[in-house]
Amino acid sequence: MNAQTPLTTFTTTADGRKIGDILMEMKNITLRFGGVKAVTDISFDIREGEIRSIIGPNGAGKSSMLNVISGFYVPQEGEVWFRGARRPAIKPYKVARQGIARTFQNIALFDGMSVLDNIMTGRLTLMKTGLLRQALWWGAAEREETAHREKVEKIIDFLEIQAIRKTSVGRLPYGLKKRVELARALAAEPKLLLLDEPMAGMNVEEKEDMCRFILDVNDEFGTTIVLIEHDMGVVMDLSDRVVVMDYGKKIGDGTPDEVRNSQAVIDAYLGVSHE
Numbered sequence: 001m002n003a004q005t006p007l008t009t010f011t012t013t014a015d016g017r018k019i020g021d022i023l024m025e026m027k028n029i030t031l032r033f034g035g036v037k038a039v040t041d042i043s044f045d046i047r048e049g050e051i052r053s054i055i056g057p058n059g060a061g062k063s064s065m066l067n068v069i070s071g072f073y074v075p076q077e078g079e080v081w082f083r084g085a086r087r088p089a090i091k092p093y094k095v096a097r098q099g100i101a102r103t104f105q106n107i108a109l110f111d112g113m114s115v116l117d118n119i120m121t122g123r124l125t126l127m128k129t130g131l132l133r134q135a136l137w138w139g140a141a142e143r144e145e146t147a148h149r150e151k152v153e154k155i156i157d158f159l160e161i162q163a164i165r166k167t168s169v170g171r172l173p174y175g176l177k178k179r180v181e182l183a184r185a186l187a188a189e190p191k192l193l194l195l196d197e198p199m200a201g202m203n204v205e206e207k208e209d210m211c212r213f214i215l216d217v218n219d220e221f222g223t224t225i226v227l228i229e230h231d232m233g234v235v236m237d238l239s240d241r242v243v244v245m246d247y248g249k250k251i252g253d254g255t256p257d258e259v260r261n262s263q264a265v266i267d268a269y270l271g272v273s274h275e
């Protein structure tokens with residue numbers, strides 16, 4: 001892992017999941033775009049090792065919230081705490097260096113580049129040798145490149161995409177592109193992985209594969225995962241805890257069972273009118 005690992009106490013839940021201390025905390029976050037309040041006074045925490053989902057109807061503010069976590073948006077009100085310290089308003093690449101990586105709702109890969117090269121771009125934040133050092137000190141740059149390639153090859157094996165490693169991403173079917181995006185995010189060796197609708201547009205078989213990979217990443221690397229997803233079956237199967245948003249507000253927060261049985265959540269999904 002690129003980020004320093006703190007001493008964490010893990011507890012094992014009844015279903016055998018290892019969940020640690022609080023890794024990140026959103027405290028009273030409000031985010032506005034002009035007159036539109038996308039997020040209103042939202043607080044929740046993310047524990048180390050857990051799979052935490054954010055759900056809600058269209059326009060509820062889920063992507064906005066994920067963008068606050070990733071540092072892309074800075075909220076007008078509230079505080080973001082990461083690893084026990086308040087995170088100042090810093091550039092997204094600095095957030096990435098702290099060990100937070102993400103995938104996007106609309107695939108954001110380089111179509112003309114191979115799968116391998118796309119995944120290598122995920123390691124940019126970890127590369128020490130810049131262009132000048134590469135020119136002046138070729139040996140070190142070459143050694144570093146080899147080390148990065150080894151890590152990337154391991155991820156390629158892990159996500160079972162060896163057969164397409166030299167293929168241009170633009171030629172891949174949608175489900176595989178999504179898997180390459182996951183691979184690129186993993187290449188950054190994140191402590192916290194943010195997945196924005198990783199199953200959107202997938203068929204049943206592709207969804208099953210993606211679920212398996214998400215669970216494997218969490219289990220094998222201990223990566224904490226925050227997930228936005230519309231497929232309720234997937235959310236309820238994968239998540240340790242779920243935040244429910246509606247009209248920018250938090251209307252539920254708990255285990256899948258707690259959330260499923262919450263009247264406020266049922267109302268939001270059935271479209272009960274808001275006063």
Ligand SMILES: Nc1ncnc2c1ncn2[C@@H]1O[C@H](COP(=O)(O)OP(=O)(O)OP(=O)(O)O)[C@@H](O)[C@H]1O
Binds near residue numbers: 056065
């Ligand atoms: N960049 C922006 N500028 C202006 N308004 C925005 C912007 N991004 C989001 N909004 C508004 O903020 C609200 C929340 O949007 P957001 O995309 O976060 O919701 P969402 O729950 O992710 O929706 P969906 O499930 O449809 O992706 C919406 O009213 C949206 O129109």
